[in-house]
Amino acid sequence: MLRALLFAAALCLCLPASNALAQQSELQTLLQSHQADVAKPSRSSVDAVLADLAASNLPGVATFLEKWQSKDVWVRESDGVFFFGRETKDGIELTSIATGEVVATVGKKEASQIKPNGGVRKQLGTALVQFQLSDPDITRRTAAVDAIAKSPAADQLEPLLAAIEDEPDAALKARKTRLAGLLGARFADDEAERIAAIEALSGELSLDVRAVMNQLLTTQSKVATALPDDVNIAHVYNVGDDLTADAAYAQLVAANLAPAKISEAEIKTALVANVANGSAGGIPTGQLGDIAKRLTAYDALAAAGTVPARVTDADVQSALTTHVFFDVYDEPSAAITAAALEARTEIRQRVAFNQAGDFALDALSLASIYFLAAIGLAITFGVMGVINMAHGEFIMMGAYTGYVVQQFIPDYTISILVALPLAFAVTFGAGVAMERLVIRWLYHRPLETLLATFGISIALQQLAKNIFGTQARPLTSPAWLDGALVFNDVVSISYIRIAIFVLAVIFLGLILFILKKTRLGLEVRAVTQNPGMAASMGINPDRINMLTFGLGSGIAGIAGVAIGLYAKVTSEMGADYIVQSFMTVVVGGVGNVWGTLAGATMIGTLQKGIEWLNPSNTLAAQTYMILFIILFIQFRPKGIVALKGRAAGD
């Protein structure tokens, strides 16, 4: 013991006295000056100590308070000095508050643990929160705010309010104020204060505010013979109207106010248990395959007292009429629940409004995906009238081109910039080859074109499967496209979808420009309307058809890169888009790029709309959308934007 003390003293002397250490020893001195109040704290005396500790502004105070609260502070009997203590198997290991060094290990009799009672510990906790909330280190303050936000409790409100004013960091101050509002709505002492806090929250729509409102408005289902006066009633049920008789009776049974109904399965079990001499309840078992006979048998058993009697419909009815069913708020104050209800209604309206905005963004992004997938088709099918069932496979080829490029160029930004023109080149070449070899021989034979290009489609799909395998290949987007543009807790859109939207707009402009403003576009339109006349004007229809088809296919390749960025690249990805793309073109109106845009917008909005009504089921959304399109074509066979006059071709 003495040796240990000497060693500790020698250690103290050897250590250079740093500034922090000096402050720590100040803390020790301060504590020793309140020796009696620290050693035996009571609710009345602890306030003075806490006030002094707070005033001292010493760095070790929070740590000390934590240890004090968790009963880790010990006092040495011999001289009344405080230590941080830890029980080991040799005795009590004492650590100096002043130096943070292990000073000695003493026997159990030589030091005693300080055990603040529950009330004091609570006060310590409150003070501790305050210390953490106004800690000079911003990370500790943020951590304390996070902890409160995660598990809010009533006693945190006061220290939080106290810590707002001196907060130097503006963002954290705003968070503290907001958190204080959330806590105030639930835990403020004064009813008026709480209502004010609730009303202040009604302008928000974030998840935590909605959670607070729901917590304020939690209800319990109750049943009684008459409505009690002393509770805050949320809703009184009208049995048969907004509460089924079965559910109401189940509540009665759960509240032990009525006997449980005997189900058919229980009747069967009871009968099986009471089979004797080939009969149960006086009826031979052979006849018990009939529900009426079973009931008779069961009633006979009940009359004999072997089983509980059945609950008849009349019993149920009388039990239901003699009871009232109602919901009671957990919150006793009617004024507060009324304010919360009003605030929740307002928040819900705001959330619904924002959800509509989010839905519009979703629909827009889906529409731009459909548009990108279909715009190539709008040229080959819409303008040229060629059915290309392999269009989806061109999309796939574009996506795989992007994947291959990423294997060689590891920088994702550069690789995407390389992949886009390369995908265009690859699918342009494939499109020109296909036009030269197959489609050229089948103009004016659209049904044969359909089947021949379908043959190419399955061949290309299988080829991709043979080369790249059946598993999905990733096409990774650059880091600056990760994440989402978040407006609030409801409205957000990922950057990739914005990029696809931008790409779709660029292509809309590009296609319109080429078709309307360039020599090539003029020749394309001329050949489409009347090849013979165009040829006699000196246009080479063969060349124009080849270029147009190549252009449409090339755009499919670029769409493939864009689609591959947000969906996986598989050999079947094109097939997923082909029917939808044809729908888009047909619904929009053949031969018109604006029509394709209208078609994509309509199909995208419609699909999202149906998904919104029935969110669990995207398959159903697609089914209903296709049915709608079939019906739509009945009424506008030429699509939304129908060509008129000679351009219509008939």
Next chain:
Amino acid sequence: MKQGLLSRNPSILWFLAALGLFTLGITVLSEATGTGLISTSFVKTLGKTLCLCLIAIAMDVVWGYCGILSLGHFAFFGIGGYAIGMWLMYARTEAIVAESLAASPIPPTAQEIIDATGTQIFGVVGSSDFPLIWAFSHSLTLQLLMVLLFPGLLALVFGWLAFRSRVTGVYLSILTQAMTLALSLYLFQNDSGLRGNNGLSGLQNIPGFEAVPQSQISIAFFWASALALGLGYVLFAYVTSGKMGSVVRGIRDNEGRVRFLGYHVESYKLFVFTITAIVSGIAGALYYPQAGIINPAEIAPIASIYLAVWVAIGGRGRLYGAVIGAAFVSLLSSWFTGGGAPDIPLGFYTIQWVDWWLILLGLSFVAVTLFFPKGIGGLFDYLTHVKTPFRVGDYGPDKGALRQEEGHEQ
């Protein structure tokens, strides 16, 4: 001059004779009724192929004769399969459930059996109640009626909507494809009432014939399929011959002219579309008990496109061409994909037909469309020295009209 059905369609006798000989040959070689040279599974494959030939004839009538490239007939085939599958599954499950419940000390009520059957069938999609669509599944007669009614009504309603608004050509094809896609997506849902993507299974077990070995059941279904194919051939030969047939072919080649001649084109098209749908349903009802399982993937649009492929390869516009195409391609396909075809080593790479068969099929399909528009059936013209009549241009201006090269005298 009035001619009989047979003299106008000499192919009927040839076809029936060939089909009869084939059936006899298989019967003699099968396990149950003959020497056992052919395995039961191969008898099933042949029986299924006969059903595919039947739907191929239906497809040929609607496409090759009427000019409607329907990409939805396999949906009708699937509906027929589902209709019969519901009874097969219900009756068999009910028998099993009743047997297991009979072990209890008191006999089960009718409701208990139905509930337990429902749990057995729909447990896999997390449900136990029978949806409304199963209302008739307890009765074989009613379900057989459904085999005819479901495809027939769907085709009638869809066809009426489509033909009424004069949707033709490629648009009609895409519309039928959309219908097929919608149907298969609907069936893929778990709450569609038809077990979602699990489909209906265990259909090869015929209720009431549990004791009969599969070898006998398979040959019985083979006979039924052969009979259905024969009857279907005669029916469609009748439909496509005579005045009716002329009008239908006229619609294919030049719909506008037929309309101006005073025929109600929509009714003819609707009749052809509906009757081929019903026959497709029958073919499906015979096919799936032999296949044993049906699921929504069978209805996917690609199946209907393959159907068009068979007809085109066989030669459209002639019934026996469709039969040859369907039998040839589907048997060849199962030979290639089943590992029957030998690999071809090229030194640097070995062509495995499981991987390359689809590419071969796709390319050969392009080749047939481009170079052999008459398909395999065209060989018969070559053998019988039928001369293609001299024509300038195609048979008519319509999209589905026969091409100059496809032509032959009817």
